[in-house]
Amino acid sequence: MTLYSVLVANSALQTVDCTGIAEITVRELKKLYPITESTPTQSWHLMDDDARVLHAADESAFENLNIFEWNNPPYDLGLYNEKPFVYGIEGNWGPQF
Incomplete structure (x- = not known):
């Protein structure tokens, strides 16, 4: 099983x-x-x-906050959500996050 962090909204949000x-x-x-x-x-x-190519100065970049519009959300999300805008959340859920 995979865990996703998702925001859903009726209108567009800032990424x-x-x-x-x-x-x-x-x-x-x-x-x-x-x-x-x-x-x-x-x-x-x-x-x-x-x-x-994609470039990151170091591996810590993958721990930083990223909220992006999810154009291809996880399978079956539609069973739980009817809102038109879906955003994924990535990053390390540490104190700074």
Whole structure:
């Protein structure tokens, strides 16, 4: 069984993304992490420079608050909800959250 945190509403809500995860090009990623003795060759060094990837400065980004409009909500949510707007909530439910 999977647990989801969901907000539902009659009207659109503001989304929040405190993760710092951004979509950037491989070219930009190569500038951030050039090949050096401390940064060995990675699989994305072989990718096309114009390819777009998701980048986070570190793993803590996955713990930060993210409230997003859920265009493809979990299966059977319709059995519990009749409101037109569905939002997913992600992050670490710690004191800062």
